[in-house]
Amino acid sequence: MTFPPSLRPAALLVPLAAALALATAPAVAQNAPPVKVGFMLPSTGTFAALGDMIEKGFRMYVQEQGGKLGGREIQYFRVDDESDPSKATDNVNRLIKRDQVDVVVGTVHSGVALAMARAARESNTILIVPNAGADAITGPLCAPNIVRSSFSNWQPGYAAGVMATQKGYKRAVSIYWNYAAGQESGKGFAEAFEKGGGKVLKELTLPFPNVEFQALLTEIAALKPDVVFAFFAGAGAAKFVKDYDAAGLKRTIPLVGSGFLTDGVLEAQGDSAQGMMTALHYADGINTPRNNQFRTRFAVQYKLNPDVYAVQGYDAAQILAAGLNAVKGDLKQRDAMLAAMRKTPIDSPRGRYTLAAAGNPIQDFYIREVKGRENLMTGISVKVLADPARGCRM
């Protein structure tokens, strides 16, 4: 894959930059107070479980490092954002102004994350986004102090479109919650699907977090497409997949999606999800020593199998560690710290990746199939997929 110069991964510059920073950094870490990390995540509502997995993943990585990053203890603060964009500015300011955190980590919901990105730009606070895919965060709102450990909404939508094209489907209907994540996933899907010769007949939407799907399922039955693409996540995804099956559609029209449709919710979906195919930057059963070690440790520590959200939380901590290690915990060396956060390759359970100049992961997208209680990897949809970062000027 080729990249325009402004988006080219700068991983090759890392060793020199990191070595220089380490050589010149004073050993401030020993007597310095803890680095304050503020989690802004949902702990109530449709996305509560997703927020919980992100925090678990983040904390596990810090514990693996002996509780310190760059030689400094980590002190946690937390705000429940309720996945409510109307409360987002007040909520993020609780962390930035009241708690005076050094770094904000959040969130799940794109609409909430957009407000957080604006607040981070205004206050110059470091923001690591561990899920929300709003394209604008690494597009028009991109900034040196903002990075993402997850994806842009365009990416998994595009990868699902490639997957549907490879399966030979020609006529699709899309269905999603009508906010940035759904709209941008739908756009990514349509871009790849139509490039591959398919046509999206209709986009059906409902407001977030509404789960009254019946009227839309009736419309899908009437339209009779070859395939349905859906973006839902968390508790809403669990209900959608069950309702789709109960309406008798699973037998006649294949349902595909970005992998959020089946990640972390397979227990709740039961037989309704069996055989479903999705595309995502993580899958169960990636058989690498790194992923196997991560999954074993997570299962031992939390008595749970990790999901994509846990991986993204874990990697958010890895990105912060890359920055703090480069400056030996000296937050005053801000530019060197931010540069290292952006340029250090991340040794993720999903596979190694780098961040583009705009701050979004350049990563492989897997094809997954639900078997039992796992989203098993069955192939690759797109390798090293970079978000186009439209509108990012830095």
Ligand code: BEZ
């Ligand atoms: C989002 O709002 O960006 C989002 C929420 C859940 C899963 C994936 C994306």
